[in-house]
Amino acid sequence: MKKKILVIGSAGYIGSVLIKNLKQKLNLNEYQILGVDTNWYSKNLEINKYNPYLPEIMYNYDCRNFNLKNLNIKPKVIVFLAAVSNDPMGNRFKKATSEINTNSCIRLAKQAKAIGVKKFIFASSCSIYGSSGNASRKENDPIHPLTNYAVSKVKSEEGLEKISDKNFQVISLRFATAAGYSPKLRLDLVFNDFVASASANKFIKILSDGSAWRPLIHVDDMSKAMLWSIKEKQNLNFLPINIGSDLWTFKIINLAKAISKIIKNTSISVVKKNFIDKRSYTVNFELFKKLAPKYQPTASFKKATLLLQMKLKENNLDLFNFRKSKELIRLNTLNDLIEKKYLNKQLFWKKLIK
Numbered sequence: 001m002k003k004k005i006l007v008i009g010s011a012g013y014i015g016s017v018l019i020k021n022l023k024q025k026l027n028l029n030e031y032q033i034l035g036v037d038t039n040w041y042s043k044n045l046e047i048n049k050y051n052p053y054l055p056e057i058m059y060n061y062d063c064r065n066f067n068l069k070n071l072n073i074k075p076k077v078i079v080f081l082a083a084v085s086n087d088p089m090g091n092r093f094k095k096a097t098s099e100i101n102t103n104s105c106i107r108l109a110k111q112a113k114a115i116g117v118k119k120f121i122f123a124s125s126c127s128i129y130g131s132s133g134n135a136s137r138k139e140n141d142p143i144h145p146l147t148n149y150a151v152s153k154v155k156s157e158e159g160l161e162k163i164s165d166k167n168f169q170v171i172s173l174r175f176a177t178a179a180g181y182s183p184k185l186r187l188d189l190v191f192n193d194f195v196a197s198a199s200a201n202k203f204i205k206i207l208s209d210g211s212a213w214r215p216l217i218h219v220d221d222m223s224k225a226m227l228w229s230i231k232e233k234q235n236l237n238f239l240p241i242n243i244g245s246d247l248w249t250f251k252i253i254n255l256a257k258a259i260s261k262i263i264k265n266t267s268i269s270v271v272k273k274n275f276i277d278k279r280s281y282t283v284n285f286e287l288f289k290k291l292a293p294k295y296q297p298t299a300s301f302k303k304a305t306l307l308l309q310m311k312l313k314e315n316n317l318d319l320f321n322f323r324k325s326k327e328l329i330r331l332n333t334l335n336d337l338i339e340k341k342y343l344n345k346q347l348f349w350k351k352l353i354k
């Protein structure tokens with residue numbers, strides 16, 4: 001019998017890349033990769049090709065109202081990625097953010113424990129550090145979540161820690177901000193936004209004074225960290241761990257400069273010189289280096305920039321006003337689905353509009 005890995009939120013920006021990497025890096029005679037997703041984000045840049053980004057079996061469920069038992073499978077590992085997945089969406093959809101990111105996560109983790117799942121891997125976020133001042137935050141340092149989204153991650157960690165034990169291990173990967181190409185592309189991430197803008201418009205608009213610190217991680221390197229969590233043995237019942245690298249930690253203004261050096265003739269405009277983004281943090285990645293030396297981030301910043309630029313061109317996307325795009329900006333997609341009443345048909349969605 002193959003070991004089953006169930007990825008909840010498998011059809012998103014990170015999930016799609018994770019599925020591809022798991023299929024490439026795990027022995028598929030030994031493992032079977034399954035996915036669950038509501039499929040909110042249907043735009044898929046690789047839809048017409050052989051799609052390595054899809055799991056072997058995909059269940060189209062909302063994790064708020066499904067029971068693991070109904071799938072009739074016993075996964076060895078669950079990776080929980082489903083979420084209302086950034087700050088602007090968390091502000092607009094506060095209730096759904098806590099229902100999906102926290103309540104469903106903990107409810108499913110309890111079900112998982114009851115049916116004998118061994119490991120539960122949770123996609124947490126470095127944004128829980130909020131505002132770190134000059135000190136790079138370690139896992140045990142104080143946290144300071146500044147948004148509904150960040151609070152949802154903190155509460156999930158608290159709930160998961162309580163139910164973890166030696167037979168049900170929880171690994172909470174506190175990811176840096178994701179960056180880079182995925183077929184389920186989102187341009188509401190700072191690196192992707194800057195590369196899209198530089199490629200299409202030859203300028204980068206910074207919507208703050210640019211002084212905030214932000215650790216980034218390439219989406220392929222996130223998969224590597226999840227692969228480590230799945231394959232290797234960790235000794236703690238509950239392990240929160242920062243995932244990222246010093247090399248990819250930038251002040252926003254310096255991130256823009258680094259991209260403008262690669263995409264030539266790009267100008268930078270600091271649009272809101274008086275707006276200081278309070279969400280500014282640097283993070284200590286030593287624990288990850290120590291525990292997972294073979295799974296460290298290796299993506300090249302230059303290659304990641306050029307690959308994303310190439311994929312944007314290749315797909316002929318209309319990027320002139322991409323911050324308004326209904327397909328490339330997650331918040332706009334959800335607002336659009338609500339407007340079209342697509343999501344209202346699903347009773348549970350009504351709760352989300354609040």
Ligand SMILES: NC(=O)c1ccc[n+]([C@@H]2O[C@H](COP(=O)([O-])OP(=O)(O)OC[C@H]3O[C@@H](n4cnc5c(N)ncnc54)[C@H](O)[C@@H]3O)[C@@H](O)[C@H]2O)c1
Nearest residue numbers: 009011012013014038040062063082083085123175177178
């Ligand atoms: N993108 C980042 O910078 C980043 C950084 C740190 C942590 N994370 C976390 O990683 C995870 C994945 O992020 P992402 O960028 O791929 O986000 P995403 O929004 O692209 O993907 C989330 C996926 O979950 C699905 N989903 C949402 N609600 C669901 C529900 N109720 N039931 C089933 N499926 C549901 C969506 O359809 C989507 O496919 C999230 O938990 C996010 O908070 C992301």
